[in-house]
Amino acid sequence: MATRALLAVISASPSRCFISSSRIKIQSSVSSLSLNFQQHSRKIHRIARSYSSDTDSSLLQPPDVSRLAETARISLTPAEIEECETKIRRVIDWFGQLQQVDVNSVEPAIRAEMDGGNLREDSPETFENRDSIRASIPSFEEAYLKVPKILNKE
Amino acid sequence: MSTTLFRTIQLNQFTLLGTTLFRRRSNVVSVRCCGSQTTTTTHEAKQSSQSRVAPKNHKSNKLDEILKDYEAVIGIETHVQLSTSTKAFCSCSNNYGSYPNTSICPVCMGLPGALPVLNSKVVEFGVRLGLALNCDLSLKSKFDRKQYFYPDLPKGYQISQFDIPIASGGYVDLDIPLEFGGGHRRFGITRVHMEEDAGKSIHSDTGDYSQVDLNRAGVPLLEIVSEPDMRSGVEAAEYACEMQRIARYLGVSNGNMQEGSLRCDVNISIRPIGQAEFGTKVEIKNLNAFSAISRAIDYEISRQALLYNQGKADQIVTETRLWEEGAQKTVTMRKKEGLADYRYFPEPDLPEVILTQEYVDSIRASLPELPEAKRRRYEAMGLSMQDVLFLANDVTVAEYFEAVIGKGAEVKLAANWIMGDIAAYLKNEKLSINDMKLTPQELAELIAAIKDGTISGKIGKEILFELLAKGGTVKGMIKEKDLVQITDPAEIEKMVIKVVSENPKQLEQYRSGKTKLQGYFAGQIMKMSKGKANPGLLNKILLEKLNAKE
Numbered sequence: 228m229a230t231r232a233l234l235a236v237i238s239a240s241p242s243r244c245f246i247s248s249s250r251i252k253i254q255s256s257v258s259s260l261s262l263n264f265q266q267h268s269r270k271i272h273r274i275a276r277s278y279s280s281d282t283d284s285s286l287l288q289p290p291d292v293s294r295l296a297e298t299a300r301i302s303l304t305p306a307e308i309e310e311c312e313t314k315i316r317r318v319i320d321w322f323g324q325l326q327q328v329d330v331n332s333v334e335p336a337i338r339a340e341m342d343g344g345n346l347r348e349d350s351p352e353t354f355e356n357r358d359s360i361r362a363s364i365p366s367f368e369e370a371y372l373k374v375p376k377i378l379n380k381e
Numbered sequence: 382m383s384t385t386l387f388r389t390i391q392l393n394q395f396t397l398l399g400t401t402l403f404r405r406r407s408n409v410v411s412v413r414c415c416g417s418q419t420t421t422t423t424h425e426a427k428q429s430s431q432s433r434v435a436p437k438n439h440k441s442n443k444l445d446e447i448l449k450d451y452e453a454v455i456g457i458e459t460h461v462q463l464s465t466s467t468k469a470f471c472s473c474s475n476n477y478g479s480y481p482n483t484s485i486c487p488v489c490m491g492l493p494g495a496l497p498v499l500n501s502k503v504v505e506f507g508v509r510l511g512l513a514l515n516c517d518l519s520l521k522s523k524f525d526r527k528q529y530f531y532p533d534l535p536k537g538y539q540i541s542q543f544d545i546p547i548a549s550g551g552y553v554d555l556d557i558p559l560e561f562g563g564g565h566r567r568f569g570i571t572r573v574h575m576e577e578d579a580g581k582s583i584h585s586d587t588g589d590y591s592q593v594d595l596n597r598a599g600v601p602l603l604e605i606v607s608e609p610d611m612r613s614g615v616e617a618a619e620y621a622c623e624m625q626r627i628a629r630y631l632g633v634s635n636g637n638m639q640e641g642s643l644r645c646d647v648n649i650s651i652r653p654i655g656q657a658e659f660g661t662k663v664e665i666k667n668l669n670a671f672s673a674i675s676r677a678i679d680y681e682i683s684r685q686a687l688l689y690n691q692g693k694a695d696q697i698v699t700e701t702r703l704w705e706e707g708a709q710k711t712v713t714m715r716k717k718e719g720l721a722d723y724r725y726f727p728e729p730d731l732p733e734v735i736l737t738q739e740y741v742d743s744i745r746a747s748l749p750e751l752p753e754a755k756r757r758r759y760e761a762m763g764l765s766m767q768d769v770l771f772l773a774n775d776v777t778v779a780e781y782f783e784a785v786i787g788k789g790a791e792v793k794l795a796a797n798w799i800m801g802d803i804a805a806y807l808k809n810e811k812l813s814i815n816d817m818k819l820t821p822q823e824l825a826e827l828i829a830a831i832k833d834g835t836i837s838g839k840i841g842k843e844i845l846f847e848l849l850a851k852g853g854t855v856k857g858m859i860k861e862k863d864l865v866q867i868t869d870p871a872e873i874e875k876m877v878i879k880v881v882s883e884n885p886k887q888l889e890q891y892r893s894g895k896t897k898l899q900g901y902f903a904g905q906i907m908k909m910s911k912g913k914a915n916p917g918l919l920n921k922i923l924l925e926k927l928n929a930k931e
C-alpha cells in the first residue's frame with residue numbers, strides 16, 4: 228500500500244507543471260537511483276518524446292507534498308512531509324535532466340519496448356490459494372469484504 | 382522503504398479531451414436490479430419501446446412544447462461487459478452469479494508483486510466492436526492507470542485506456558421506430574476502449590457497513606463513448622438498444638442490463654435554440670432499462686428548461702444525478718467541483734497492444750452481418766419497417782426467419798407467422814426462439830401447405846400450435862389427422878345442401894334480407910367438414926344455394 232500511495236503521490240505531483248513534457252520512463256529504486264539511471268540511459272534514448280519539448284528543468288516546480296498526500300489519501304506528519312519533499316524533489320530533478328536529452332532524431336513510441344506476444348489464452352484457472360487471500364482480508368464476513376458504509380465515490 | 386517504491390515513474394501530458402474522459406464509474410449505487418425489463422429476448426426492444434410511450438402522452442406534448450425553444454444535446458457512455466471465460470488480466474473465471482469472492486487471485490486482488498497479463502480475447506472483442514462501429518483502429522494502443530479510491534477497487538487504480546484507445550472515430554446507423562416518429566439516424570462514436578471492471582458493492586439499508594464482492598473486479602469491459610449527437614430521450618434509448626443489439630450480434634456480451642452487462646451513463650445539456658455554445662452538462666446514472674434512459678432524459682430536459690424559463694439557469698450545475706425509477710425523476714447524487722483528477726499515467730506492467738493489419742483483416746472477414754446491414758437487406762426484400770425492426774432486433778429471430786425463407790417460404794408470410802402466433806406463443810411460454818420445437822423447415826412446409834391449398838389457414842394454425850407444443854412434421858400431422866383440405870366442389874356441395882336443408886328457418890330469414898346469416902351457414906358447414914373445407918369454394922357454393930330462387 229505504501230508503494231502505491233507514493234506512486235500515486237508522484238504521479239499526481241508534476242502533471243500540472245509538466246505540461247508539454249515528454250514521455251519518459253525510468254526504472255529504479257530509491258537506493259540505487261544513479262546506478263539505475265546509468266543502466267537505463269541507453270534505453271531512455273530510445274524512448275522518444277511525442278512532442279518536441281521546450282520545457283527545461285528550471286520550470287519544474289517543487290512538490291506540494293501536503294496536497295499530494297491528500298490526493299493519495301494518506302496522512303503524513305510534518306516530519307514525513309519534510310522527508311518526502313526532499314525525495315520527491317530529487318525525482319523531479321531527474322526529470323529535469325531527462326528533459327535535456329536530445330531525442331529529436333528519435334521516432335516517438337507510446338511505450339517502452341518490451342518483448343512482444345504478451346497475450347494470454349482465455350482459459351480459466353482457479354488460483355489454488357484463495358483461502359489464504361480471504362484469510363488475510365482484515366474484515367471478511369459472510370463471504371463478503373466488510374467495509375465502512377459507502378455513500379458515493381468522492 | 383520498499384525497493385519498488387519508485388519502480389516506475391512515468392509522466393505524461395494529456396490534453397483535456399473533454400469531460401467524457403473524466404467520467405466516474407457507473408456502479409456507484411447497487412440498485413441495478415430494479416429495472417422492469419422483460420426476460421424474453423424476442424420482445425425486449427418492442428416491449429420496452431411500448432413502455433416508453435404508454436404512460437406519458439400528455440407529458441410528451443409538454444416536451445414538444447419545450448423543444449420548440451430548447452435543444453437537448455445528449456451523449457452516452459456505454460459499458461459493455463465482455464463474455465470472456467476469464468478476467469481481463471488474470472485467469473480467474475469471469476462468471477456472473479458465482480459465490481461471492483471466489484473468483485479471485487493475487488492479480489485481481491491487487492497483491493504486491495502480481496503482474497497483469499492481457500487476455501487475448503479482450504483484444505479480439507475490442508477489434509470486433511471497433512470494426513462494427515466503423516471506427517479506426519489503433520494498431521498500437523496502450524493501457525493507463527486511472528486512480529481513485531473506493532473499496533471495490535483493490536489496486537487503488539483501474540487499468541483503462543486513456544489517450545490512445547483501441548478504436549476511435551466511428552459511427553452507428555439506426556432506425557427510429559415509426560411509433561416514435563420514424564427516420565434513419567447516424568450517431569458518431571468518439572472512441573471504444575478496453576478496461577477492467579471494479580468489484581460490486583452492496584449497501585445495506587440497515588447497518589453502518591457495506592459489503593464488497595470482488596468476483597467482478599478485473600472483468601473486462603469495453604467502454605463506448607458516443608459523440609453528443611442525440612437530441613431526445615427516444616434517440617438515446619434507440620442508440621442504447623443498438624449498442625445491445627450489436628454486442629449480441631457480435632457475441633462479445635450478453636448485453637443484459639439487469640445483470641449490469643450493459644450500463645449506460647447519459648450526459649445531457651440543453652440550450653436555447655440558436656445558441657452556439659453548449660449548456661451546463663449533467664450526468665445521469667442508474668439507468669437500468671431502455672425505458673429509463675428515455676424517461677430520465679425527458680425528465681431532465683423538462684427540469685432544465687423550467688429553470689431556464691424561470692431565469693434560474695445558474696441553478697443548472699455540473700453534477701451527477703440518479704434516475705429514481707419509483708419516483709420517475711432524477712435527483713442530485715453529487716455536485717462536481719472541477720474536473721476529477723484521476724492522475725492517469727501509462728500502466729507500467731503491461732506492454733503496448735500491437736495489432737497487425739492481417740489480424741484486423743481476419744477479424745473483419747469474420748464479422749457477422751450487422752443489424753444495420755440486415756435491416757437494409759430486409760427492407761430491400763419488401764418488408765415493412767415494423768417487420769424489419771422486429772425481425773432484425775434479435776439475431777436468433779433473424780437467423781430463424783432467414784432459415785425459413787431459405788427453405789423457400791414466401792418472405793412476407795414467414796414474417797407474419799413469426800411475428801404473430803409464434804412470437805405470442807414464445808412470450809406466453811417464456812421461451813426463446815432457439816428453444817422452440819417448430820423447426821424452420823416445418824414452418825416453411827406449413828406455409829407452403831397453406832399456400833398450395835393442401836390445408837386451410839385455420840387448420841394451419843391448429844397444426845402450428847401442435848408443432849410448437851410437441852414438435853413433429855407438417856406432413857406427418859396432415860396424414861395422421863386426415864387434415865387435407867377438401868377442394869372437391871361436389872363434396873362441398875353435398876355438405877352445403879345438407880346444412881341448408883337442415884336449417885329452413887334460417888334460410889327463410891336469410892332470404893327475407895338477413896344476409897348476415899351466411900356466416901352462420903358457413904360456420905355450420907365448416908364444422909361439418911372438421912375445418913377442412915376450402916373456404917373460398919365453400920362460400921361460393923353456399924351463396925349459389927342460398928340465393929337460388931326455387
Ligand SMILES: [Zn+2]
Pocket residue numbers: 468471472473484485486487488489490599
Ligand atoms: Zn484474478
